[in-house]
Amino acid sequence: MTKFIIRRLLLLIPILLGLTLLIFVFTRLLPGDPATTILGERATAENMALVRESLGLDRPLHEQYFQYMGGLLQGDLGRSFITNRDVVDDFLQRFPATIELSLAAIIFAIAAGIPLGVYTAKRRGTWVDAGGTILSLIGISIPIFFLGLMLKWIFAIQFPILPDSGRIDLVNYFIPRVTNFMTVDALIAGEPGGFIDALRHLVLPALALGTIPLAVIMRITRASVIDVLNEDYVRTAHAKGLRDRTVDGRHILRNALLPVVTVIGLQTGLLLGGAILTETIFTWGGVGRWIYDAVTARDYQIIQSGVLMLALIFVLVNLIVDISYAFLNPRIRHS
Amino acid sequence: MTGAAVSQPVEQQERSVGLWGDALRRMRGSPAAIIGGAIIIFFVLMAIFAPFIAPYDPTRGDLGSSYLPPSGEHFFGTNVQGQDVFSRIIFGSRLTLGIAVMSVTIGVTVGSVLGALAGYFRGWIDATIMRGVDIMLSIPGLLLAIAVVSWLGRGAVQIAIAIAIVNVPIFARILRGSLLALRDADYVIAAKSVGVGGPALLLRHMLPNAIGPLIVQATLALATAVVDAAALGFLGLGPPDPRTPEWGAMLSDTYRYLTDAVHLAFFPGIAIVLAVLGFNLLGDGMREALDPKLRR
Numbered sequence: 001m002t003k004f005i006i007r008r009l010l011l012l013i014p015i016l017l018g019l020t021l022l023i024f025v026f027t028r029l030l031p032g033d034p035a036t037t038i039l040g041e042r043a044t045a046e047n048m049a050l051v052r053e054s055l056g057l058d059r060p061l062h063e064q065y066f067q068y069m070g071g072l073l074q075g076d077l078g079r080s081f082i083t084n085r086d087v088v089d090d091f092l093q094r095f096p097a098t099i100e101l102s103l104a105a106i107i108f109a110i111a112a113g114i115p116l117g118v119y120t121a122k123r124r125g126t127w128v129d130a131g132g133t134i135l136s137l138i139g140i141s142i143p144i145f146f147l148g149l150m151l152k153w154i155f156a157i158q159f160p161i162l163p164d165s166g167r168i169d170l171v172n173y174f175i176p177r178v179t180n181f182m183t184v185d186a187l188i189a190g191e192p193g194g195f196i197d198a199l200r201h202l203v204l205p206a207l208a209l210g211t212i213p214l215a216v217i218m219r220i221t222r223a224s225v226i227d228v229l230n231e232d233y234v235r236t237a238h239a240k241g242l243r244d245r246t247v248d249g250r251h252i253l254r255n256a257l258l259p260v261v262t263v264i265g266l267q268t269g270l271l272l273g274g275a276i277l278t279e280t281i282f283t284w285g286g287v288g289r290w291i292y293d294a295v296t297a298r299d300y301q302i303i304q305s306g307v308l309m310l311a312l313i314f315v316l317v318n319l320i321v322d323i324s325y326a327f328l329n330p331r332i333r334h335s
Numbered sequence: 336m337t338g339a340a341v342s343q344p345v346e347q348q349e350r351s352v353g354l355w356g357d358a359l360r361r362m363r364g365s366p367a368a369i370i371g372g373a374i375i376i377f378f379v380l381m382a383i384f385a386p387f388i389a390p391y392d393p394t395r396g397d398l399g400s401s402y403l404p405p406s407g408e409h410f411f412g413t414n415v416q417g418q419d420v421f422s423r424i425i426f427g428s429r430l431t432l433g434i435a436v437m438s439v440t441i442g443v444t445v446g447s448v449l450g451a452l453a454g455y456f457r458g459w460i461d462a463t464i465m466r467g468v469d470i471m472l473s474i475p476g477l478l479l480a481i482a483v484v485s486w487l488g489r490g491a492v493q494i495a496i497a498i499a500i501v502n503v504p505i506f507a508r509i510l511r512g513s514l515l516a517l518r519d520a521d522y523v524i525a526a527k528s529v530g531v532g533g534p535a536l537l538l539r540h541m542l543p544n545a546i547g548p549l550i551v552q553a554t555l556a557l558a559t560a561v562v563d564a565a566a567l568g569f570l571g572l573g574p575p576d577p578r579t580p581e582w583g584a585m586l587s588d589t590y591r592y593l594t595d596a597v598h599l600a601f602f603p604g605i606a607i608v609l610a611v612l613g614f615n616l617l618g619d620g621m622r623e624a625l626d627p628k629l630r631r
Binding site for chain 2: 011014015018019022023026029030031137138140141142143144145146149150152153157269270272273274276277280281288291292295296303307310311314315
């Protein structure tokens with residue numbers, strides 16, 4: 001097991017190295033550069049050259065890359081070429097917003113997806129199962145941005161019961177930022193009203209972001225439970241007189257959840273991409289929209305470091321998934 | 336004599352129903368595949384006959400009649416420029432389907448070549464390709480597509496390439512996986528033992544048996560390609576000429592007018608959902624038809 005984890009961790013090194021190179025090359029391929037954003041399209045050639053020189057963009061590409069890597073290895077992600085703010089500061093301010101939203105979405109997806117999957121699997125072939133299957137297919141097919149818009153229209157405009165954008169009501173609650181997790185900060189500030197308000201702001205974006213993972217988790221759970229239901233050991237367990245609940249929990253779920261764990265890991269990665277869209281619709285100050293804006297502004301430093309951090313998180317989540325998978329499945333553990 | 340002569344070809348015909356004939360027969364029995372196929376045919380016909388179906392020129396605006404709600408004259412209402420939303424959705428199917436098909440074709444081709452190289456040669460070629468695949472997969476797909484479109488430009492071909500790049504590692508991984516599983520299959524070993532090697536072994540014996548999962552994935556990738564293209568359009572990275580009808584771009588900015596003109600978001604959104612659902616249903620039906628494990 002330890003060997004397995006060490007091998008997987010070592011494998012991360014070439015991936016992350018390749019990633020930095022890939023992102024670096026990509027930023028330099030983008031037409032235009034930060035100097036264009038800072039000075040505008042009509043700047044004189046001399047001014048452009050001056051700005052490029054001050055940003056170090058006039059130096060050969062490999063030097064720029066090695067300088068970037070040198071900083072990275074010392075834990076320095078650099079400064080934004082445009083705002084001159086420390087990229088780490090910006091990231092740490094926005095990232096909790098994305099995590100908070102993604103967590104809410106994945107918790108919703110798991111909490112609803114697994115029970116629905118088990119429920120439809122045990123009623124396989126009935127109209128409940130058919131209806132569930134159709135609903136889950138529709139759930140997979142709705143683009144996040146369309147679902148977000150419709151949720152907003154229904155629950156914030158037609159029946160205004162939930163807030164339509166932002167992370168908290170800034171007029172009524174002043175919450176000092178400590179962790180940048182709005183719900184946590186509200187609790188730290190001793191504002192139960194603010195905590196509830198922050199939760200209310202989470203509902204619509206989390207529903208929009210969580211629906212596709214919900215449908216995927218439900219489908220995979222259903223398929224996986226159906227597989228296990230046919231196993232001999234389930235029949236044996238029933239035959240030896242165990243209660244249904246015991247068989248469900250000990251024999252069926254424990255075995256059926258293996259593939260579900262993998263899918264949850266993959267979906268977490270997709271959430272980070274979907275966050276760009278959700279954050280746009282619900283004006284959620286997260287990291288997805290931040291990187292998107294950096295691509296538009298050609299802010300090399302933010303793109304390089306921001307994408308790297310997102311990728312690192314994706315890779316780590318999947319590493320954790322693989323490890324827990326190995327932990328749950330003795331056949332992988334011992335191979 | 337005559338009886339035997341007649342029955343022989345019939346027997347041969349039955350035997351020659353291979354994987355594909357069998358799969359097609361199963362698909363005809365699958366409601367998912369039939370409904371999905373019908374939806375896709377509907378959209379393909381819509382794209383082909385767009386000029387005959389659409390009541391208005393999709394690019395012509397009339398500022399005097401902007402933001403009209405759905406009516407007998409404008410089935411799905413009009414937008415800011417007074418363009419007919421119904422006609423724009425009909426013409427928009429061309430771009431959406433075109434980009435989807437183009438991107439999946441590119442993705443499957445490049446991904447298969449990489450996957451075949453990795454799965455067939457193993458060794459350092461395999462290691463290099465698969466590490467590259469890991470790197471690509473660690474970047475959120477939409478972000479990668481955004482970056483590629485910002486680099487190459489916003490034309491239909493460029494958008495298709497951007498979406499294809501997201502798909503390449505997925506196809507490579509699938510084909511490599513199927514090929515690896517086949518390496519120890521009896522008929523592959525048999526072919527090797529009678530001296531079949533190199534490209535012939537790969538192309539004649541292994542690929543045809545590894546291609547099923549790839550085709551299922553390609554169909555499902557058409558669904559995600561439709562979503563990705565629409566997402567790019569929604570973020571303002573669709574076709575550069577705002578008059579060009581594109582479903583995702585039609586949804587862009589509508590969140591500002593939701594209170595007064597929800598039809599601007601609703602109808603293009605439904606078109607996207609239907610097209611995506613069609614490809615997903617078809618892919619699901621195909622998976623059941625092609626995967627022997629799922630057969631009852």
